[in-house]
Every structure is written in C-alpha cells, then in structure tokens.
Amino acid sequence: MYELIQVSNSSYYIQSPAKIGLVKLNENDVCLIDSGNDKDAGRKVRQLLDANGWKLKAIYNTHSNADHIGGNKYLQTQTGCKIYVPGIECDFTNHTVLEPSFLYGGYPCKDLRHKFLMAQESIAEPLTKDVLPDGFDIIPLPGHFFDMVGFRTPDNVVFLADCLSSRETLDKYRIGFIYDIASYINTLEKVKGLTAYKFVPSHAEAVDDISGLAQYNIDKVLETAERIVELCADPMSFEAILQRIFSEYSLTMSFEQYVLIGSTVRSYLAYLKDTGKLGVRFENNMMLWEKA
Secondary structure (H helix, E strand, O other): OOOOOOOOOOOEOOOOOEEEEEOOOOEEEEEEEOOOOOOOHHHHHHHHHHOOOEEEEEOOOOOOHHHHOHHHHHHHHHOOEEEOHHHHHHHHHOOOOOHHHHHOOOOHHHHOOOOOOOOOOOOOOOHHHOOOOOEEEEEEEOOOOOOOOOEEOOEEEEEOOOOOHHHHHHHHHHHOOOHHHHHHHHHHHHHEEEEEEEEEEEEOOOOOHHHHHHHHHHHHHHHHHHHHHOOOOOOOOHHHHHHHHHOOOOOOHHHHHHHHHHHHHHHHHHHHHHHHOOEEEOOOEEEEEEOO
C-alpha cells in the first residue's frame, strides 16, 4: 500500500484505498490528483515526495468525498501547496461538515462526524481551466457526486475518480454510492467512448480500455433500478425499500451504511419518479412509493 506506480513518462499513481494521482511538472515540481483518506495518507505521500526530492505545488481534487480530500490539510500545512476543487465540491472541501449533513439530511450526530465522512477542512479554491498546469484537461464526470471531474494529463493518462467501480466490488456489494443516477449513466456512456494511453480509476485497476468496465457499471445501475421498481409493485415506504435492499444484497446495516446506501436509494427513487416508473401516494401521514 502507498507504492508509487509509474504509468507513463510523467504520470504516476500512489496505490491506496482511493488511488492518488501524481504528475511531474518538471524535474523538481509535482502536483497531486486527490490526497487520500486522512492525515496518515498525507504523511505517507509526503514521505514519497521527500524520498524523490519532489516539491508539491498543488492538489487537484476530483471531488470532495472524505477519502479523496482527507490528506489535504496535512499536505497543505506541510508544503504550502494550493488546493483546487471543482464547483460545489469546493464548498464541501472548505466546510467538510456539509458531507455528513447532506448524507443524513440534517445535522449529523457524532456517529457520522468522523474522518470517513468528514475530512479535516483545508483552504480550497475553485478549479478552473486557468489554474491547471499546461497540457492538462478537465473531464466533467457528474453523477457519483455533485460536480466531480477527472483529468487528462499531458501524456494522455486519464484519471477517472469515482465514476465507476471494479467488477469485483460490484459483484460483491451490487450497489455503490451515487448522487444523481441520470447524470451517472450519462457520464458512463461518455466514458465508454474515451480513449487514452491509460485509464486510472480511483477504485479499480488501471487499464488501457475502459469501455467494458463502464458498460458493466451501467448494467448494474439499471439492474438495481429495475429491482427497486419491482419492490414497489405493492406500495412501500422508503425504510421498507431500504431494508429489502440491504437484505437482498447481503449488506450489513450501520449508521454509516444507512446514510450512504440510504442516500443512494433516495437518488434511485428520484430518478425512477422523474422517468415515470414510480409514483408516490400518502397514506396515514406516510409517503409510499409505488410502481407507476
């Protein structure tokens, strides 16, 4: 873990729970794509930088989930590097209580205010084209989270953030966190058509061709959507739907999983209502979801 893997002449990634991209800007300076899940990750990244004599100039966060920005504060404090984050994700990075608050739908209790859902705050600035190193391109990848992006480096390596999961993860858990189902599917359709020297997803192996894995992710999303429609053949409350998903997918309920999978199921319900496949009714002061 935290091994430095060279992908091309100037592009690397650090093997970690969420892969961290590293790109050499010249012989001395580098930038990071994300920073890992916590202070310890930041410390291990700093050790790699020091071992190679590299100076960290900037961190470009793909999005604001805690496992991608958790090393920001440590690295910024140690090196003085700039941090750039896209869109609304920048606000979530500057005010990290927003993530557990969003997931829970209210003020998060202590069970949710921990490093896996709420990173330490860092000083982030908006990600725009003009703050990128020469030769970098931003690839919008909305769906998994609000304004998530990927990056194409000058030597044609594409970092794909969390826009897809590995086959092994999908086969084991069957459902992963998604904020906007429609945008997620559209993003994966776009990713299917991309070409690059190498693709580096945060939670899957680096590959030359991403199209097959992108389609597999699409298929799993549509499979889950269809199963939720089937569950609603008889009107069901959100809590009942969530219980069935946890039971059928052999998931274990915890406070963290309740908000992560619960938020995702709510996103599926919104998607299915917007596409006319589900409707709602109110009975005895309870909202019930039903097949349209």
